[in-house]
Amino acid sequence: ELSARFEDAVKGLRGQAKISDTNVEDALKQVRRALLGADVSLEVVREFVEEVRQKAVGAEVVRGVTPDQKFVQVVHQQLVEVMGGDNAPMAEAEDSPTVVLMAGLQGAGKTTATAKLGLHLKDQGQRPLMVAADVYRPAAIDQLRTLGEQIGVDVFSLGDDVKPEEIAAAGLAKAREEGFDTLLVDTAGRLQIDTEMMEEMVRIRSAVEPDEVLLVVDSMIGQEAAELTRAFHDKVGITGSVLTKLDGDSRGGAALSIRKVSGQPIKFIGTGEKVEALQPFHPERMASRILGMGDVLTLVEKAQKEVELADVEKMQKKLQEASFDFSDFLQQMRLIKRMGSLGGLIKMMPGMNKLDDGMLKQGEQQLKRIEAMIGSMTADERNQPELLASQPSRRRRIAGGSGHSPADVDKVLADFQKMRGFMQQMSKGGGMPGMPGMPG
Ligand code: GDP
Numbered sequence: 001e002l003s004a005r006f007e008d009a010v011k012g013l014r015g016q017a018k019i020s021d022t023n024v025e026d027a028l029k030q031v032r033r034a035l036l037g038a039d040v041s042l043e044v045v046r047e048f049v050e051e052v053r054q055k056a057v058g059a060e061v062v063r064g065v066t067p068d069q070k071f072v073q074v075v076h077q078q079l080v081e082v083m084g085g086d087n088a089p090m091a092e093a094e095d096s097p098t099v100v101l102m103a104g105l106q107g108a109g110k111t112t113a114t115a116k117l118g119l120h121l122k123d124q125g126q127r128p129l130m131v132a133a134d135v136y137r138p139a140a141i142d143q144l145r146t147l148g149e150q151i152g153v154d155v156f157s158l159g160d161d162v163k164p165e166e167i168a169a170a171g172l173a174k175a176r177e178e179g180f181d182t183l184l185v186d187t188a189g190r191l192q193i194d195t196e197m198m199e200e201m202v203r204i205r206s207a208v209e210p211d212e213v214l215l216v217v218d219s220m221i222g223q224e225a226a227e228l229t230r231a232f233h234d235k236v237g238i239t240g241s242v243l244t245k246l247d248g249d250s251r252g253g254a255a256l257s258i259r260k261v262s263g264q265p266i267k268f269i270g271t272g273e274k275v276e277a278l279q280p281f282h283p284e285r286m287a288s289r290i291l292g293m294g295d296v297l298t299l300v301e302k303a304q305k306e307v308e309l310a311d312v313e314k315m316q317k318k319l320q321e322a323s324f325d326f327s328d329f330l331q332q333m334r335l336i337k338r339m340g341s342l343g344g345l346i347k348m349m350p351g352m353n354k355l356d357d358g359m360l361k362q363g364e365q366q367l368k369r370i371e372a373m374i375g376s377m378t379a380d381e382r383n384q385p386e387l388l389a390s391q392p393s394r395r396r397r398i399a400g401g402s403g404h405s406p407a408d409v410d411k412v413l414a415d416f417q418k419m420r421g422f423m424q425q426m427s428k429g430g431g432m433p434g435m436p437g438m439p440g
């Protein structure tokens with residue numbers, strides 16, 4: 001069971017204070033094994049593991065989250081990112097019909113996927129036309145016809161004596177004439193990648209200039225998905241893919257390979273033999289399927305939110321007591337950075353929507369500078385910011401100690417005073433919901 005194996009994967013990180021170069025090695029080794037077990041190709045696994053290493057080592061681990069949980073989150077997030085983040089919709093031509101070319105090996109599920117897409121589009125109120133351009137297998141045309149009747153979508157065919165590219169072109173002409181919205185061209189595959197198949201695909205592509213070339217991949221093909229994708233993408237050029245037979249045992253690792261090799265999104269997944277068994281591809285869900293770690297992730301997210309809330313509450317209390325000092329300033333800056341966006345902070349602190357944007361949108365560099373300067377302060381200076389305001393010699397010493405100019409120190413001091421002034425004013429005047437004892 002992959003899920004169990006992956007849990008083993010990160011056990012080594014349990015009880016560690018943070019993720020480091022040394023303790024991450026074992027966990028990475030296990031990730032590598034887990035992904036190979038999920039049928040991700042070796043080259044893709046290698047690259048992926050390096051990316052995870054870079055993101056995991058030194059990653060900030062918030063209170064309430066253990067490094068092993070954090071590690072899982074990094075792996076999951078990287079999986080989602082590599083697989084494209086969000087669902088990618090199907091292309092739509094400016095002038096209809098939108099032309100979709102189905103490509104892939106024999107038995108991958110092209111004809112089935114063509115019908116599934118036909119039904120999907122029809123359900124959306126469109127009028128698709130399916131083209132039977134597989135002239136090699138006698139049953140192929142009948143198969144598409146039968147499916148067409150079943151779902152109530154028209155099928156265009158010229159029998160099996162005409163070249164596939166000519167059938168496709170004639171289908172396109174018909175779709176234009178009769179106002180179909182989408183042309184779905186079903187093609188022939190072979191058992192293996194070969195030159196003839198590729199050349200035929202290129203001829204069909206030239207004949208209809210598709211808006212979308214969808215590579216249909218059987219998810220059970222496993223590690224070979226990378227090689228297959230590379231061949232089709234190099235020779236024909238794909239714009240997306242359909243990953244089929246995910247109702248089976250496969251963990252879906254092929255999704256990672258397809259995306260990484262081609263850079264093109266997986267758009268749909270097939271989850272059964274029936275024509276209804278088609279779903280849009282969601283990177284998030286696939287990442288969870290590959291890892292089988294849903295529960296741990298929820299836990300990490302929850303812990304993260306709680307920590308952020310606790311920090312915000314502490315800050316609010318400080319403001320009330322007007323004891324906001326340089327350490328708080330630094331913490332505030334870190335908090336803002338960690339929450340990623342000001343939007344998140346504003347949501348958590350009602351009444352803060354009038355904050356000076358320019359001041360708060362401090363970049364990473366600014367934060368580093370502030371950290372260095374505060375690091376050069378004495379404890380007294382940190383707790384009593386007035387000391388700095390009144391004594392230029394202290395400011396010069398801090399500038400020297402932190403490797404900055406006195407003007408830089410003045411700037412940070414000004415920012416600090418601005419923020420403190422604003423916050424104190426706000427805590428006196430506005431009042432924040434949920435804070436007992438606040439006036440107003
Ligand atoms: P083609 O040669 O690429 O056109 O492949 P077909 O569409 O004829 O499909 C080959 C076989 O795979 C058929 O028996 C289909 O019913 C089956 N198939 C296609 N997609 C799926 C799927 O998502 N799940 C399952 N379980 N079977 C599928």
Ligand code: MG
Nearest residue numbers: 110111134140
């Ligand atoms: Mg077929």
